[in-house]
Amino acid sequence: MKMGNGPYSIAFPVIGTGAMQFHKRLFKTIYRTLLEFMHNNPGALKCAYIIIYPENEEVKDYASYITPEEEKERIGYKVSFPRSWPVRKDICRIKLEESDNDYLRVAAKLRETIVSDIDIIKIERIVNKRLYITSRWYRNKFPECPTEELWHGTKHGAIDGIIRYGFDWRLVENHAFGKGCYFCDKAFYSDCFTEQNNQDEQCMFLVDVTIGKTIAGKEALTEVDLDEEVQTAIGMYEDDRGNINIFVTFDDDQIYPLFLIVYKKKRN
Template sequence: MSGRCSQIIKIERIQNERWYIQYSAHKKDFRQRLGTDTEKCLYHGCPDDAANSIIDSCFDRNYAGQHGTLYGYGVYFSSNAAYSHDYTSTNTRGERCMFVVRVLIGKATPGNGKMKTRPVGYDSTTGENHIFVVYHDAQAYAEYLITYK
């Protein structure tokens, strides 16, 4: 994110026991079903009011489509922090928020804007080799929230 971020204000570890238990159950299921670990560490940028909601209530597919649905109507994550930065906005202090998230990719297929859910036999959709879209709220666990300028 060269030129976009000049100062990290804080990094907070997120701890939501209910959310973690649900995520762990999905992770175990994915590993048993697929015979491999498909967890990735990805980024999710958002405004700070959305960040507070995510911390309290998990990722919520009911908000899918607010920033487009190019690869499906799910929750979007990227391996490219600069890409996720484009979905942040500054608060009154000029700060932005980005999550570092554990995401269960499972079996992925290229997505498109007409997909309301993942196709049968797949767990997520992808786009541009760095974008991952999940369709189950417990398929992602926000581990850290980075606040930066």
């Protein structure tokens, strides 16, 4: 991308949504990325074009759901950041002391449903001001919607990407209840999706999720299939450890990663 005193124009094709069958939600990803760049770099671009193949009616129809005024309001939303956050850092991880109230609360919540006997290696508070702004905007947009703190187990290699960019529904390997991001109210189930590193450590996020109105999940479900009042799909399992509720979100702004917990299972 050419930079300078501008103004310049740029065009992006929605690559892959044709023969390669990438999901049409790629359009929103490109749109929001361009809009955020232009918001954070005023004067760098005169305009940006997103090119859709003329015969791709599915993507064109999806694009019509996006409201430019609302998207601009989203990235410019004003918030007050938590006092514990550093002023000069936009993205970082803060290791909590074991005496910290948040450490004690999160550790107790994890042990409540993890089932296994574990040692907690560390708990880190996640700071990402961009994700925080858009999640607060979403919550302000739906003030009556209930929220929950839910678990998301992951691999160590995915941690940095989640902290920097948020959760990516495209990386979900199993879409049993819809093509979105998956969270659970039981830590023992989210633990199944973690991987041990060479120190036998596993990792899990505790995530702030705006639930809103729900619908029963199904494999092919996407955000386009939801009516205006529905935000989340729910799936349920049962096993001898109790009922498992799985929540599937379809909007990136519904979720904010609060804490990262690194733990190790004790050997018998």
